[in-house]
Amino acid sequence: MINTNTSNAASGVVHIRPYQLLSIEDGLSDEIKFFMPALEAAGSLTVIESIMLLKLMRCVSPTHVFEFGTYKGYTTRLLLENLPERDVAGERIYTLDLPDLENIVFQGTDKDLATESITYQRKYLSSPRKNLVKQVLQDSMTLDPQLYSKKFQFIFIDANHEVSYVCRDTENALVMLADAPSCIVWHDYGNPQFPELTQYLEDLSARVPVYHVEDTMLAFHLLGKTVAPRRG
Numbered sequence: 001m002i003n004t005n006t007s008n009a010a011s012g013v014v015h016i017r018p019y020q021l022l023s024i025e026d027g028l029s030d031e032i033k034f035f036m037p038a039l040e041a042a043g044s045l046t047v048i049e050s051i052m053l054l055k056l057m058r059c060v061s062p063t064h065v066f067e068f069g070t071y072k073g074y075t076t077r078l079l080l081e082n083l084p085e086r087d088v089a090g091e092r093i094y095t096l097d098l099p100d101l102e103n104i105v106f107q108g109t110d111k112d113l114a115t116e117s118i119t120y121q122r123k124y125l126s127s128p129r130k131n132l133v134k135q136v137l138q139d140s141m142t143l144d145p146q147l148y149s150k151k152f153q154f155i156f157i158d159a160n161h162e163v164s165y166v167c168r169d170t171e172n173a174l175v176m177l178a179d180a181p182s183c184i185v186w187h188d189y190g191n192p193q194f195p196e197l198t199q200y201l202e203d204l205s206a207r208v209p210v211y212h213v214e215d216t217m218l219a220f221h222l223l224g225k226t227v228a229p230r231r232g
């Protein structure tokens, strides 16, 4: 297991157990739709991360969701199939990925994932709800957040993990985030491939509250809901 115990005296990131997140009342039935993990989904989320991500989405019951980094569309499909019914017209999940690899800086295995993702028939396309998804093909560095000011109650940041992209995506997400209840989630907190990403989130936590779910690489910023205290 990856060691995500990166806390230090200066860090404001609060490390929680999964049950502390699962304890938040979301008012929804306990039924969820899930998919068997596939080998070719390596590069996406683990099973426990997927459940924690779904729980966070349920906590804010979004009308609109934004995902930075579609990859093969596994997580897009999971969010889509579990998106609470809401009386709103048009697309409700925006998911962004690259149209090509030109002029992009990559770190770790990110270039391999980006190469795979470009020609992949994305999983959400097989969903009967696919019309709720808007695929945005754009380098996230060029995204204009003012187009989406306060539009999204749930934002998942998991595109380029080189720190300048994470920083830009995060600053944009803070503009795009709707009023409470709302949530930003980051993947790869504590991933040894991306130590600067982890440090960035540690530093960010001095400005906005950030939680990390232990046994996962998920970190989140949650408005309008209270995380349950740790037992004993």
Ligand SMILES: C[S@@+](CC[C@H](N)C(=O)[O-])C[C@H]1O[C@@H](n2cnc3c(N)ncnc32)[C@H](O)[C@@H]1O
Residues within 6 Å of the ligand: 043, 044, 045, 067, 068, 069, 070, 071, 072, 073, 074, 075, 076, 096, 097, 098, 104, 110, 113, 114, 115, 117, 118, 138, 139, 140, 141, 158, 159, 160, 165
């Ligand atoms: C780790 S994968 C995303 C995994 C996906 N969120 C999931 O859970 O299945 C990262 C994705 O980000 C995309 N990406 C990399 N750099 C990007 C950039 N500058 N702008 C937009 N997307 C980028 C890659 O093409 C790749 O598909």
